[in-house]
Amino acid sequence: MNAIAQSIIDAHGGLTQWRKFKQVRADLVQGGALWVLKGQSGVLDRTTVTVATDRQWASHAPFGTLAAKSEFTRERISLLDEGGNVIQALEKPRGFFEGHTLETSWNALQLAFFAGCAMWTYLNTPFVLAWDGVECEEAGEWAEQGETWRKILVRYPESLEVFSKVQAIYVGPDNLVRRLDYDVEIAGNTPGAHYVSDYTTVSGIRIPTRRRIYPRLPDGNCAAEPLVVSIDLSGIALT
Template identity: 60%
Template sequence: MTELATAIIDAHGGLDRWRQFSTLSAHLVQGGALWGLKGQAGLLDDTTVTIDLTQEKASHAPFGADQRRTLFTPGLVELHAADGTVLDSLPDPRASFAGHTLETPWSEAQLAYFAGLAMWTYLTMPFLLAHPGVETEELEPWDADGETWRRLKVTFPADIATHSTVQTLYVGADNLLRRHDYDVEIAGNTAGAHLISDYVTVQGIAFPTRRRIFPRQPDGQPMAQPLVVSIDLDAITLA
């Protein structure tokens, strides 16, 4: 890892502390234009996500009505009934997005795939920088909101399902995340600027609890509208 990657991890609680835990759960309240645009409004407005910290795996519950829940892994998505019955499954889920644009509707299983990879990426970052095969490179700084943010280019290996192979992190003078850029490959490479704030410390790990995602313009600046996704987190638990 680069010096900056190490400093970011240390600022969020350190790798040794992070590796004491194997699961994380958080209550989410979500909004924004994306869910309706994809034909799936309301399913994830108020839910709890649970992720595995030892492998890429996530579950949202409830997922819509009837106490359904999801099971996401990079190679398979399942929708489960409250009693565990498999209601739907999508093998090789990423291949199902071939030819998609931002406006292409998603099935429920495709929504579960996106939500799973997104929340697993968000909640394991920045500790994900230490994953084998992840490469980092410091970029030139960025001026925003009266501050100068350091920037880190992150290149992910093929075994990690995430928004895009190359992403960019922005951090303040305290080395806490301020912004996270990516291109959503499964939605026509739509460019996003993900603004991060309102940190809390849980069991020695620093977590942002407010996330707002806007379109990213060609000059790198986020657009003021539309709000693509909003995520507010609470009840964060590590075990």
């Protein structure tokens, strides 16, 4: 972990404190145009999300009316009933997005993969910068919301399942994350600008409770509409 990652991680509570916990759990309320576009409106509007901090694993429970919960890993996505029995499962799920565009509909397992990958990444940021193989470097300054932010270019290794291997994190003067940029490869490389705010402190860790994602324009600014995804978190617990 280099000095850039260290400064950002320290501002969010520090790696020593983070590594005391194995999971993050939160009540999740979601909205935005993406779920309608993908034919999955309402499935994950209100649920509980849990992610691991020491491995790439995530779960949404309930998974709408379709399953008691989902389980996401890099190699497998599955939907399970109340007894833990597998209802549906898919091995190497990323390959099933081949040729997808932003308008391509998803089935339930594809939704579970997208949601699991997304929330694992979001809730592990910025501590994922300390993972083996993750690299970051300064990429200049960016003026937005009346502040000057540091833009950090992040490269992820093949061993991690993320939306795109090269992303950007913007941090404010306090070194807290303000924005994430990525291109969603499994949805036709759709560019997104993902804003985080309304931080709370849970067990010594600073966590944003509000997330809003908009289309990212070629000049790096975001379009005012549509609101692609909204995420609001409450009842956050680290265990």
